[in-house]
Every structure is written in C-alpha cells, then in structure tokens.
Amino acid sequence: MSKFYEKIKTREEVEDLLLMIDEKLDGGRPRFPDWVKEEVGEGLDGWEKLKEKLKSLPIFSLTIGFEPTEEFKEKLVHWIKENVEKKAVLDLKIDKEILGGAIISWQGKYKNYSLSEKLKNTNE
Structure with missing residues (x-):
C-alpha cells in the first residue's frame, strides 16, 4: 500500500476524492488517479476504508x-x-x-x- 497521505495536499482534494468514491459506490465510473486504484485494491471494502482514511486526515x-x-x-x-x-x-x-x-x-x-x-x- 502506498502512503496515500503523501499524495493528498489540500482539503479540496480530500472532498473531491470523497465525492468520487461516493459516485463509485453508487455504481458510477469516475476516473481515479493510478495511486488511488493501488491504494484501494479489489472490492468495495477498499473504497470504504479509503473514505475513512480520508475523513481522518488532520x-x-x-x-x-x-x-x-x-x-x-x-x-x-x-x-x-x-x-x-x-x-x-x-x-x-x-x-x-x-x-x-x-x-x-x-x-x-x-x-x-x-x-x-x-x-x-x-x-x-
């Protein structure tokens, strides 16, 4: 797993990614950067985990x-x-x-x- 927090710089980026993840979980097909796909892996569980990590960033x-x-x-x-x-x-x-x-x-x-x-x- 990558150190995803090194890739996220601003609160705006966090909010954008959260919206994209919600879209993905609702059946959409947003385009994620490669590092996001690497962080998540396979399955929906990874998307939920990434959401929680993003929400916990200081x-x-x-x-x-x-x-x-x-x-x-x-x-x-x-x-x-x-x-x-x-x-x-x-x-x-x-x-x-x-x-x-x-x-x-x-x-x-x-x-x-x-x-x-x-x-x-x-x-x-």
Whole structure:
C-alpha cells in the first residue's frame, strides 16, 4: 500500500476524492488517479476504508490575505508536511480584510497573526 497521505495536499482534494468514491459506490465510473486504484485494491471494502482514511486526515487551516500562486501553495504544503504533520492537509482560505499576516487553526488551537488584528489591538 502506498502512503496515500503523501499524495493528498489540500482539503479540496480530500472532498473531491470523497465525492468520487461516493459516485463509485453508487455504481458510477469516475476516473481515479493510478495511486488511488493501488491504494484501494479489489472490492468495495477498499473504497470504504479509503473514505475513512480520508475523513481522518488532520486539517491545517490557514487564512491569508492574498491569492497565492500554485508554487506558493506547493511550498506551504511541503512545509506543513515536513514541519507540522506529514498526514496533514491544507485548508487554505483567502480573506483580503486581514491585510497581511495569517490566521492559523490547528488541532483546536487558533492563532491570529493578521495585520488587521494587530491594528485592532493597537487602537484599543
């Protein structure tokens, strides 16, 4: 079996795969990447197991104030998997009102490092 979590990078990818698996279980014929077929093997039981694995992946939520390039997203994912948790997937949100910095949510902890938060605290 492959280390499927190395292939999954974002929450969006997890959600897309879950929809494809549901379609497969309902009799559809979605096109899966080769690594998914290798992970599942033969039979419907493998699809259910993969669904459970996907649902259990930890989510690293990050809000930033700009639309990042694909290269930037790749670097973020690489950093998270190397420094935070190798099985984590990135849930990236864009909120231009934060002005700069970032808001991070991980394993029940929330940290607001945004410029808008700093300015708000300065004015109080």
